[in-house]
Amino acid sequence: MSHRYVCSHCGKPISPVQNHCPHCGADIDWQKAVGRVVHLDYRPAAQRRRARRRKRLLGLALLLGMGWLLVWGWNREAVQARWAAHLGPAAYQDYELGVAELKAGNLDQARFHLGRVLNALGNRRPDPTPPPTPYTLPPPPIATPTFTPPPAPSPSASPLAPTPEPTHRASPSPAPAIHPTVTALIQQAEALADKAPCAAEELMSQALSLSDTPDIEARRQELDARCRGVFSSPLPAPPPLQTILFTTYDTRAGRYAIRAWSLGSRLPGPPFIEGAMQPAWGLHGEVIYRYDDAITPGLHLRQTDGVIQRITKGGEDSHPRWGPDGRQAIFTSVRRNADQTPWLYLVDIATRSVEALTPGQNADWSRDGRIVFHGCDAGGERCGLWLLDPVTLQRTQLTDNPADNSPAWSPDGRFIAFMSSGRSESWDVFLLDMETGDIIPTSLHPAEDGLPAWSPDGRAVALLSNRAGDWAIYAWSLDDLTAERLIPVAATLPNWQQAGFDWSAGGLNP
Structure with a gap:
């Protein structure tokens, strides 16, 4: 039996010769009962002896093992010699x-x-x-060299003529070492070559600026050709399904994204283009949009097979809209203006050539070739909606309200839907009748309504509104003059006037 004394205050072990606890400093009164823990071993004596013997043998085996390891490590050569x-x-x-x-x-x-x-x-x-032993072919016989005396010199040859020295081909110089940064850029470009050839071409151009080699230049030209794309073959017809592309905002990531919603479905699909906004449908289901990225900013094109190409390289390029033939697009940019005056530019999708048209912004192109945009006259005094002939560049003013903006042609070309804050107490959507010149309000709601887009049949105008507290897309019918909520967009939408959406008669190919 063994005893262990503990302090009655802190419960830690103490010695019976101490008057104060060394842990908590409490006075110890040995006249009173103090805590005592008794450890009893109820095993038989033989079992206890076997346990002690087993413990000693285990320690001896461990000691012998360590000694054997030391001997083997120090005298390995002696052990091998003895073996x-x-x-x-x-x-x-x-x-x-x-x-x-x-x-x-x-x-x-x-x-x-x-x-x-x-x-x-x-x-x-x-x-x-x-x-x-596996069969092996015998070695080829070694040919015995035979000595052939050189031919005797001809009598006409001069004995003092110098013997021609043997010509030696210079060994190729070793290839210059490639910088690790160039190697990393090439690897990143090859990883993006299939899905994003435009971004891969940008990375390859950076590698070419650091190491001007023919191989990198050839690969850059190949990626540039893939980035430009081939539009000679006809694209497949779109499926018979109406789809709305709209811009949403992720508050956690702090960035925009484009999502798609098909009429008849309850919820939109997941974001298929991150960091993008202002989508515009093409004739065959392709999508052109604005992409805001540090590496490849500008306008990008998503083809029907999912391949993404970069169309322009300006970070200020925005609000793209397709031309009637599907081979050109018009957009807004301040790329060449020191005073930040927005201009309209025309880009050829196949050649990537860009042409400046006229000062203005937020244009739309009708099916018969007319361009409507927000702009002002040469003096900057008369502002509103203007009409532009893309061939003669002749301008015609349509409205005289400076707040009229974001025009959109109807499919038949009779109406122009636009948003304005100068005709009511808030932003609202209006219709301009091109035959009569009348301006028709759609829904004068105290909330913010804007960014109109026409339905494929021309019987409804879709608009972005926060009339229910969150941002959603509504459809205003020209038949019964009522607005119907279609799909929620986002709880918050910073700078909502730059978001943009489009309504197409076709579907979105994955």
Whole structure:
């Protein structure tokens, strides 16, 4: 039986000769009862002796093992010499060969050599049959060189003529070492070559600026050709499904994204273009949009097969709209103006050539070739909606309210839907009748309504509104003059006038 005294205040062990607890400093009164813990061993005496013996043997085995490791590590050569003397030179050589073959994975050869070692140790087994040696072709015969005397010089040859020296081809100089930064850029470009050839071409151009080599230039030209795309083959017809592309905003990531919603479905699909906004449908289901990225900003094109190409390289390019033939697009930019005056530009999708048209912004192109945009006259005094002839660049003013903006042509070209804050108390959507010149309000709601887009049949105007507290897309019918909520967009939408959406008669190919 063993005793252990503990302090009655802190419960920690104390010595019976102490008057104060060394842990908590409390006074110890030995006249009173203090805590005492009793440890009893109820096992039989024989079992306790066996346990003590087992513990001593375990310690001895551990000590011997450590000693053996020390001896093997310090006197390995002596142990090998003693082992070789015990086996003999021939058996020890077989032992080394067998171990080497075993490490190499040749089990048959290892079994043969180690079997001979067992025979040398006293095992009277017959020598194992050696494995068959694989057949190898004999070496080709070595031709014996024969000496052929040189031809005698001709009498006409001068004996003082110098002997022509043998010509030696200069060994090619070693290729220059490629900088690690160039290698990293090339690897990133190759990783993006299939899905984003435009971004890959940008990275390859950066690598070319650091290391001007023909291989990098050839690869850059190949990626540039893929980025430009091939529009000679006809694109497939769109499926008969109406789809709305709209811009949403992720508050957690702090960036915009484009999502798609098909009429008849309950919820929109997941974002298929991150960091993008202002989508515009093409004739065959392709989508052009604005992409805001540090590496490849500008206008991008998503083809029907999912391949994304970069159309322009200006970070200020915005609000793209397709031309009537689907081979050109018009957009707004301040790329060449020091005073930040927005201009309208025309880009050819196949050649990527950009042409400046006229000062203005937020244009739309009708099916018969007319362009409507927000702009002002040369003096900057008369502002509103203007009409532009893309061939003669002749301008015609349509409205005289400076707040009229974001026009959109109806499919038949009779109406122009636009948003304005100067005709009511808030932003609202209006219709301009091109035949009569009348301006028709759609829904004068106290909330913010704007960014109109026409339905494919021209019987409804879709608009972005926050009339229910969150941002959503509504459809205003020209038949019953009522607005119907279609799909929620986002709870918050910073700078909502730059968001943009489009309504197409086709569907979105994955």
